[in-house]
Each structure stands twice: as C-alpha cells, then as structure tokens.
Amino acid sequence: MKLSSHKLALCKMKMLKLLRTSAGQTGIIQFNGVRKLSSIPAPSPKVCIVGGGPAGFYTAQHLLKARPDVQVDIYERLPVPFGLVRFGVAPDHPEVKNVINTFTQTAQHTRCSFHGNVSVGKDVSVEELQRAYHAVVLSYGADGNRRMGVPGEDLAGVYSAKDFVGWYNGLPRNKELKPDLSCDTAVILGQGNVALDVARILLSPLEILKKTDITELALATLAESRVRRVLIMGRRGPLQVACTIKELREMVNLPGTRPEMVHADFNGIAEALKALPRPRKRLTELLVKAAMEVPGEQEQERRRLASRSWAFRFLRSPLEVLPSADLTRAAGLRLAVNRLEGSGDGAWAVTTGEVEDVACGLVISSIGYKSLPIDPSVPFDPSKAIIPNTMGRVQQAAGLYCSGWVKRGPTGVIATTMNDSFDTARTLLQDLESGALDLLTAKTGSQEVAALLEERGVKPVFFSDWEKIDSEEVRRGEARGKPRDKLQDVEEMLLVARTQGPTTL
Known part of the structure; x- marks a missing residue:
C-alpha cells in the first residue's frame, strides 16, 4: 500500500524525532533500497x-x-x-x-x-x-557601492565612502586608491556614522591616528593632506541625521577643529525637541548646542586656535559634480535645495527648484553600500x-x-x-x-x-594560518608603536600563512 506524500512526511518527522530521542545512539541504514533503524549514529547536521x-x-x-x-x-x-x-x-x-x-x-x-x-x-x-x-x-x-546617478561622478577626486574606508583600513582591493587630498574643501554626501568616520579621519591630528591600526600608506597620505574644511551634506534636515550621538560627540570634541554650522538651518528645532523620542532628542540637543550655543571661554579659545573646520549642511541633494577647467577632475558640486514634507523620521525631501554650487576638490559619497x-x-x-x-x-x-x-x-x-x-x-x-x-x-x-x-x-587558508598572519601584523605594529600593521597584499598574506610553521585543519 502506497502512503500519501503527507503521511510520508509525518513518518519522516517521527523517524527524526526517534533518532534525536535516542541521543545519537540510533541511526538509519539502507539495505536493498529499504531504510531501517540501526545502532549507527545519525548523521550530524x-x-x-x-x-x-x-x-x-x-x-x-x-x-x-x-x-x-x-x-x-x-x-x-x-x-x-x-x-x-x-x-x-x-x-x-x-x-x-x-x-x-x-x-x-x-x-x-x-x-x-x-x-x-x-x-x-x-x-x-x-x-x-x-x-x-x-x-x-x-x-x-x-x-557594492550605491551610485549617486549624477553627471561627473566618475571624475577624479570623487570616491565612494566604502572605497575610502577600505583604503585607510587596509582592504586589499582598495590599496591602490591613492586619494588626492590636495584641496582645501571636501564634501561628504550622507550624514550617517560612516560619513562622520570619514570626516573624522580627514581632520584628526596625526598624533591620534599614529596610535591606531590605520595603514601606513594612509598615514603618509594624510600627513600631506591640505584638507582644512569638511562639509557633511544631507538631503533632509537636522531632525533626520542618521548618525549616533557617540559619533557626533566625537566630532564636536575633535582636537584642532571647530564646527561651523548655518544658524538658519536650526530655526524651529528647539521647539520640536519636546516631542522627540529620547535617543533622537539627545542627539538633536547636542547638534543644536554645537551649532547655536555660545561656548564658554575655554571652548571659545579652543575653537579660535583650531586650524580645521567641519559642518553639517542640510536640505541639499547632488545634481552634478562640476569639473575642473581641463575637465579631468572634480572642482565643485551643484546641489538642489530641498524642503521637507511630512515630519520626524518619515519626512521626505522635495526639490524647490533652487540650485546651489559649492567649490570643493574632494567628493566622498556615503549614501550606502549594496x-x-x-x-x-x-x-x-x-x-x-x-x-x-x-x-x-x-x-x-x-x-x-x-x-x-x-x-x-x-x-x-x-x-x-x-x-x-x-x-x-x-x-x-x-x-x-x-x-x-x-x-x-x-x-x-x-x-x-x-x-x-x-x-x-x-x-x-585555515584559522591557524590566519593566526600566523595576525602574529606578523602585531609584530610589525609593535615596531611602530601601534596595535598592528595590516598586511594589504593578498599574496603577502598567503606567503606568511604558508611559510611560518605547519598548517593544520
């Protein structure tokens, strides 16, 4: 008598439960096409x-x-x-x-x-x-990288945040990126944590970065950087920034820098604070404080001595990367000026028809991975x-x-x-x-x-091989006074993994 597919499935489930109940002491063997219970342990998943x-x-x-x-x-x-x-x-x-x-x-x-x-x-x-x-x-x-979808985004001087982060963190595929940091102003499109990471790396004193595991190649490039101003652009407003309070606080307190916000961007924000959920309220309060409040004497002096600046810019969407006179590299950004419809996190940007141009030689798109x-x-x-x-x-x-x-x-x-x-x-x-x-x-x-x-x-490459790579990176890092000096070349990684001691599974 043939069983229905439903009954076969039920029988199969009961058999599996029986196998599990016997704690692996019972299994199944197949003899002449017939499956039977056996003392052989059940296959492990x-x-x-x-x-x-x-x-x-x-x-x-x-x-x-x-x-x-x-x-x-x-x-x-x-x-x-x-x-x-x-x-x-x-x-x-x-x-x-x-x-x-x-x-x-x-x-x-x-x-x-x-x-x-x-x-x-x-x-x-x-x-x-x-x-x-x-x-x-x-x-x-x-x-993958999400593209801006605007003219000029393939010009020299335009990078995705993903590739820029991979470059300073030692991702092998990005080691040849060679970003040109010879301009005064950089624009980062996007206001999430990755955007603030990039801004912080561009503006941080070398003394801080030298103690991290940032690559030596990135350190050398940053040492020659002429970037003194970083604008962090977003298509929506202050109530929709996507970063966390920790990242924002680090920007506010970054040595050698000062915030330079546009006061008009924060009109009406103080009145909206009461209705915000706690995490968003704390983030917005810190943003408003950095933008609007007159700092104390000590903070005023710190900002006065700062040689670099950063700022959020709101209600702006990229329309075009403007080329240099010889049409070879980025020289600016053309931005659509937006207004918001809706409120809170659900608000969306609508273009007003107004356009604004910003001069910059470095554009980093931090609008998302894919x-x-x-x-x-x-x-x-x-x-x-x-x-x-x-x-x-x-x-x-x-x-x-x-x-x-x-x-x-x-x-x-x-x-x-x-x-x-x-x-x-x-x-x-x-x-x-x-x-x-x-x-x-x-x-x-x-x-x-x-x-x-x-x-x-x-x-x-097995995990024991990775441990050899790890040990070599730490050894090289100690010689430079940092946690590790990452290997950036895959062939060098493989060489270290396979020549320093036996490899085991």
Missing part, C-alpha cells in the same frame, strides 16, 4: 556559511551553542576573517573591534572550521555547496539589492538561508547584525527540528568541497 564577517560568525555562534551535533564551516573570499570589523570599523574605534575575541572563540570551536581564500561563486558554486551540506547560509555582506548577486542559482532582488527571503529562508530555494546585510540591506550597527543573524540561525534550527531539512542523508561537507578546490588549484 553540516552547515556551510558563506562570508567570514560579523553576520557569518554570529550565525555560526548561535548554531554551535544551540545544537551540540551541528558542524559549521565558514568560507571567506579573503585569506583573513572578520569582514567589516577589520575593514569597516574606524581605526580610532578599537573598542568596537573587541567582538573579534568572540569570533575567535567561535572559529576555534571543535565543531567549526574557517576556510579563507575561497571565493564562492568562482572557486566553488553555491549548488556544489548545497550538495555537500545540509544547509547553506549566505552571509557575504554588501560589496549587496551583489553571488551565483546565478541564487535568487536576487536587484531593486532592493538583497536576497529575497522570509525570516532568513531564501525564497524558492530549500536548504538555502541568508543573514546580515545581504538579507535585510546595509543598515544598523554590529548589534543589529548580531540579532539578525541569531534570527536566521533560529529559523535554520527550526527547520532541522521539523524535518524540513533532510538529515536522513549523510553529507560529507568540507571533505567534498576540499576535493573540488584541490582539483581547481585553490588552497584554503
């Missing part, structure tokens, strides 16, 4: 995570903690782990990088393995990973630049999940990514428990992938 940044490590952490039989392998394109914690966090924010300690514990877990120098979608396909693992989690972040498709087999929404998903389950792709920015878009801080990644891990665990993921079939995991990579001449 093998999960692959693509991306060695915060989303990948937090997803792995939750899986390993929640289920004692799960095996997790993390694949990362670069030879080094930690993603935006290493390459995105500002060098003068070392406390934010403390999460690396937690990620290291995860990577050193007996049921976790890190495989660097493996480019998924190129060295191995997602479909091949799906054949080797019970589940695949895509956590590869947002590697994720890119990784593999033709993976669904991708190009308009939202995310993988379409429901609670982390990739739509119409059984056994495929996503977490982090590629799941929800490039928003939030590291804590946001942590919570999001934990949510995806919980979704995956539910599917393991319910039988939605087939655990009756044993998977070979990294063994199968290792064979494919060997055939293709790809040599992974």
Whole structure:
C-alpha cells in the first residue's frame, strides 16, 4: 500500500524525532533500497556559511551553542576573517573591534572550521555547496557601492565612502586608491556614522591616528593632506541625521577643529525637541548646542586656535559634480535645495527648484553600500539589492538561508547584525527540528568541497594560518608603536600563512 506524500512526511518527522530521542545512539541504514533503524549514529547536521564577517560568525555562534551535533564551516573570499570589523570599523574605534575575541572563540570551536581564500561563486558554486551540506547560509555582506546617478561622478577626486574606508583600513582591493587630498574643501554626501568616520579621519591630528591600526600608506597620505574644511551634506534636515550621538560627540570634541554650522538651518528645532523620542532628542540637543550655543571661554579659545573646520549642511541633494577647467577632475558640486514634507523620521525631501554650487576638490559619497548577486542559482532582488527571503529562508530555494546585510540591506550597527543573524540561525534550527531539512542523508561537507578546490588549484587558508598572519601584523605594529600593521597584499598574506610553521585543519 502506497502512503500519501503527507503521511510520508509525518513518518519522516517521527523517524527524526526517534533518532534525536535516542541521543545519537540510533541511526538509519539502507539495505536493498529499504531504510531501517540501526545502532549507527545519525548523521550530524553540516552547515556551510558563506562570508567570514560579523553576520557569518554570529550565525555560526548561535548554531554551535544551540545544537551540540551541528558542524559549521565558514568560507571567506579573503585569506583573513572578520569582514567589516577589520575593514569597516574606524581605526580610532578599537573598542568596537573587541567582538573579534568572540569570533575567535567561535572559529576555534571543535565543531567549526574557517576556510579563507575561497571565493564562492568562482572557486566553488553555491549548488556544489548545497550538495555537500545540509544547509547553506549566505552571509557575504554588501560589496557594492550605491551610485549617486549624477553627471561627473566618475571624475577624479570623487570616491565612494566604502572605497575610502577600505583604503585607510587596509582592504586589499582598495590599496591602490591613492586619494588626492590636495584641496582645501571636501564634501561628504550622507550624514550617517560612516560619513562622520570619514570626516573624522580627514581632520584628526596625526598624533591620534599614529596610535591606531590605520595603514601606513594612509598615514603618509594624510600627513600631506591640505584638507582644512569638511562639509557633511544631507538631503533632509537636522531632525533626520542618521548618525549616533557617540559619533557626533566625537566630532564636536575633535582636537584642532571647530564646527561651523548655518544658524538658519536650526530655526524651529528647539521647539520640536519636546516631542522627540529620547535617543533622537539627545542627539538633536547636542547638534543644536554645537551649532547655536555660545561656548564658554575655554571652548571659545579652543575653537579660535583650531586650524580645521567641519559642518553639517542640510536640505541639499547632488545634481552634478562640476569639473575642473581641463575637465579631468572634480572642482565643485551643484546641489538642489530641498524642503521637507511630512515630519520626524518619515519626512521626505522635495526639490524647490533652487540650485546651489559649492567649490570643493574632494567628493566622498556615503549614501550606502549594496549587496551583489553571488551565483546565478541564487535568487536576487536587484531593486532592493538583497536576497529575497522570509525570516532568513531564501525564497524558492530549500536548504538555502541568508543573514546580515545581504538579507535585510546595509543598515544598523554590529548589534543589529548580531540579532539578525541569531534570527536566521533560529529559523535554520527550526527547520532541522521539523524535518524540513533532510538529515536522513549523510553529507560529507568540507571533505567534498576540499576535493573540488584541490582539483581547481585553490588552497584554503585555515584559522591557524590566519593566526600566523595576525602574529606578523602585531609584530610589525609593535615596531611602530601601534596595535598592528595590516598586511594589504593578498599574496603577502598567503606567503606568511604558508611559510611560518605547519598548517593544520
């Protein structure tokens, strides 16, 4: 008698529950096409995570903690782990990088393995990973830049904040950026934390930066910088700035600088403070204080002696990057003057028809990162630049999940990514428990992938290899009086990983 598909599914779920109840002492064997209970342990769930940044490590952490039989392998394109914690966090924010300690514990877990120098979608396909693992989690972040979409944005002197941050943080692909800082005025488009990071790096005294892990190449370039004024532009008003109070306070207190706001930008803001939620109220109060209040004598003297300045400019949207006389590089920005409709965080900018030109030789666009498709087999929404998903389950792709920015878009801080990644891990665990993921079939995991990579001449970098790179960077940093001196060349990373002591899995 044939069972219906519904009854077959119920039988399968009951079998899985029986296997779990017996704590791994019971398994399934197949003989002459018939599956039977056996004393062979049930196959352990093998999960692959693509991306060695915060989303990948937090997803792995939750899986390993929640289920004692799960095996997790993390694949990362670069030879080094930690993603935006290493390459995105500002060098003068070392406390934010403390999460690396937690990620290291995860990577050193007996049921976790890190495989660097493996480019998924190129060295191995997602479909091949799906054949080797019970589940695949895509956590590869947002590697693309959102373009302004205006004439002149490809002129010399125009950079994305993503590339500029990668340059001073040692991201290998950005080491040849060579930004020209010979102008007096820089404009940053965007008013989020990344925009303020860039402004702070441009204006910080070298004595402060020399004690951080900023690259020596960036230090040398900044030492020759002639930038004395940074304007941080936003299309909306003071009540909609996207930075945190911590970042704003650092700008207000940055040695050797003074704020130069336009008082008219803050008309009516003081009256609106009472109705604001507490976090927004505190942020706006600090902004108003920096812009409007007459400082005390000590602060007045500090500002008088400051050789550099910064300011927010509001209700401005880029229309065109104006070229120099020889048409080779940026010489200014043409901006649309906006007005707001609506109120609070939901207010939107509407152009007034008025135009304003600002002279500047450096334009940095900090309007957001975006994720890119990784593999033709993976669904991708190009308009939202995310993988379409429901609670982390990739739509119409059984056994495929996503977490982090590629799941929800490039928003939030590291804590946001942590919570999001934990949510995806919980979704995956539910599917393991319910039988939605087939655990009756044993998977070979990294063994199968290792064979494919060997055939293709790809040599992974394991976490013990990364520790050699880490030690070398710290050693070089100590010689310069800084926490580390990052290796910026992939070939040099590989050389250090493979020539200093044995490599172990």
